[in-house]
Amino acid sequence: MVPVRLTGPRLAIREYHHTPEDVDALHALFGDPEVTRYLPFGPRDRETCADQIELYLEEAMAEPRDTYRLAVCRRTEAEDPADAVPVAHAALTLGPYRSARLGYVLAREVWGRGYAGEIAGLLCDLAFGPLGLHRLAARVDVDNEASARVLTRLGFRQEGRVRHDQYKDGLWSDSYRYSLLADEWPGPTA
Template sequence: MVPVRLVGPRLAMREYHHTDGDVDALHALFGDPEVTRHLPFEPCDRESCADQIELYLEEAMAEERDTYRLAVTRLVDAEDPQDATPIGHASLTLGTYRSAHLGYVLGRASWGHGYAGEITGLLCDFAFRTLDLHRLAARVDVDNTASARVLTKLGFRLEGRARQDRFKDGAWSDSYRYALLVDEWPGPTG
C-alpha cells in the first residue's frame, strides 16, 4: 500500500488506523443520527465502525486500489496529522472510464467552517491530478442544501434528480446528481 496523505490549508486526510481513537472518531460520525441524516445508512454502533475501518484498510491494501476512504483531521490538532483525531470522513470510489464518486461527512462540531469545501477540493485535486481521472460524481440528498452549495461553488454541475432512489426510515427519498469534468476543475485555488 502507498499511503494517501492530502494536506490543505486547515485540514489533512490520511489512511485510517485500526486504533481506539480512530474507531471512536468514526463512531462519533456514523453513530450520530443527525450526522447520518443524509447518508444512505442508519447510525452504526461502535463495533460496526471498527469493522468498517478493517474494511477500509483491506481496500487500501488491494493490488489495484479502487476505493479511498480517508480520515479527515484538522492540522492544528497535532504536530503530525497522522496522529490527529479525525473530525470527518472522505471517500473516493473509482468507477469505469476514468470516473469516480466522491463523498464526505463531518461531525456536527465541524459544520459551518468551510471544511466540506476544503475536503471536496482536496479530493478533486487528488482525483484529477494524481489519479488522472476525467469525471467526478456526487450524490446529494435533496434536503441537503449545504452539500449542494459546496459542490456548486466548486464547479460541479447538477445533472438531474433521481427519484426515490433511497429507502431509509421507512420512506423513499430523492437525490440530486452532480458531476465535474477534469477540464472544468480550476484547481484548489480556483
C-alpha cells in the first residue's frame, strides 16, 4: 500500500489508523443523526465504526486499489497530521472508464468553515493528478443545499435529478447528480 497523504492550506487527508482516537472520531461523525441525515445509512454505534476502519484498511491494501476512504484532520503547527484527530471523512470510489464517485462527511462542529470545499478540492487533485481519472461524480440529496454549493463552486455541473434513489427510515428521497471532467479542473488547490 502506498499511503495517501494530501495537504491543503488548513487540512490534511490521510489513511485511517485503527486506534481508539480514529474510531472515536469516526463514531463522532457516523453516530450523529444530524451528520448522517443525508447519508444512505442512519447513526452507527462505536463498534460498527471500528469495523468500518478495519474495512477501510483492508480496502487500502487491495491491488489494484479502487476505494479510498480517508481521515481528514486539521493542520496545526503543534502536531503532525498523521497523529491528529480526524474531523471529517473523505471518499473516492473508482469505477469503470477512469471515473470515480466523490464523497465527504464533516463533523457538525466544523460545518460552515469552508472545509468541505477544501476536502473536495484535494480529492479532485488526487483523482485528476496521480490517479489519472477522467470523470468525477457526486450524489447530493436535493435538500442538502450546502453540499450542492460546494460542488458548484468547484466547477461540478448538475447532470440531473434522480427520483426516489434512496430509501431510509421508511422514506424515499431524490438526489441531484453532479460531475466534473479532468479538462474542467483548473489544477492543484494547495
